[in-house]
Amino acid sequence: MSLPVQERLRELGLWPRWRLRARPAQAASAAPAVSEGPAEIARMDWEALRRAVLTCTRCALHRSRTQGVFGVGDPRAEWLIVGEAPGAEEDRQGEPFVGQAGRLLDAMLAAIGLKRGDNVYIANVLKSRPPGNRDPSPEEVAACLPYLERQIDLIGPKLILAVGRFAAQSLLTTDTAIGRLRGRVHRYRGIPLIVTYHPAYLLRNPADKARAWEDLVLARRTMAAILAGRPV
Ligand code: SF4
Numbered sequence: 001m002s003l004p005v006q007e008r009l010r011e012l013g014l015w016p017r018w019r020l021r022a023r024p025a026q027a028a029s030a031a032p033a034v035s036e037g038p039a040e041i042a043r044m045d046w047e048a049l050r051r052a053v054l055t056c057t058r059c060a061l062h063r064s065r066t067q068g069v070f071g072v073g074d075p076r077a078e079w080l081i082v083g084e085a086p087g088a089e090e091d092r093q094g095e096p097f098v099g100q101a102g103r104l105l106d107a108m109l110a111a112i113g114l115k116r117g118d119n120v121y122i123a124n125v126l127k128s129r130p131p132g133n134r135d136p137s138p139e140e141v142a143a144c145l146p147y148l149e150r151q152i153d154l155i156g157p158k159l160i161l162a163v164g165r166f167a168a169q170s171l172l173t174t175d176t177a178i179g180r181l182r183g184r185v186h187r188y189r190g191i192p193l194i195v196t197y198h199p200a201y202l203l204r205n206p207a208d209k210a211r212a213w214e215d216l217v218l219a220r221r222t223m224a225a226i227l228a229g230r231p232v
Helices: 005-014 046-054 088-093 099-111 138-155 165-172 199-204 206-227
Strands: 079-083 120-124 159-163 186-188 191-196
Touching (some): 046 138, 079 165, 088 099, 099 199, 099 206, 159 165, 159 206
Parallel strands (some): 079 120, 159 191
Antiparallel strands (some): 186 191
16 A cells, blocks of 8 residues: 555545446356256356356346346455445446446445456346346246356365445345444455445445444455454
């Protein structure tokens, strides 16, 4: 960290280093629709998994989505960022965390020395957009979660950052409020997991950016301990 904390926080508030990212073309799959069950999903390799998401009909969201949003980044990343579900822009572009919230997420990652696509993978719990950005239903989560679980198996991240109430509660199987989940290291199937606010929430509640910064510092410190072989 070459800049003092105050400067990093200022960056989070002002996002002075935004860059429009080049959008990789979304590969349209010509494969027929498939709706494999959890046991089949749990055996898929990366490409089969990606194709299965893009053609998935396991829940009703496939009818209203523009496309499935598989995820983006380094499939061997040490860092895994998990959000909720695609919004309107993600649904259009086929990539998670784009638009204003995505730019803030990129600024948050930059604040701890990370960059989208570079040792970072970004995915959502839900791969298809709920209409009107409503909360996903428990049935939709149950149908979609096997895809994220398999992504986690294949990536093998050293640390998961769950952004937002929905991602945290889905991965930790709890209804505890996000304010009580923050500030400590949880485990998801043995992988250290840290909870922070969703960037879309932070855009509406900028006063909580300082708390998000605390979460990022905890995440960075936890990763340093993991890499050094210290207990976390
Ligand atoms: S949300 Fe998940 S389970 Fe539902 S259609 Fe999309 S990819 Fe399939």
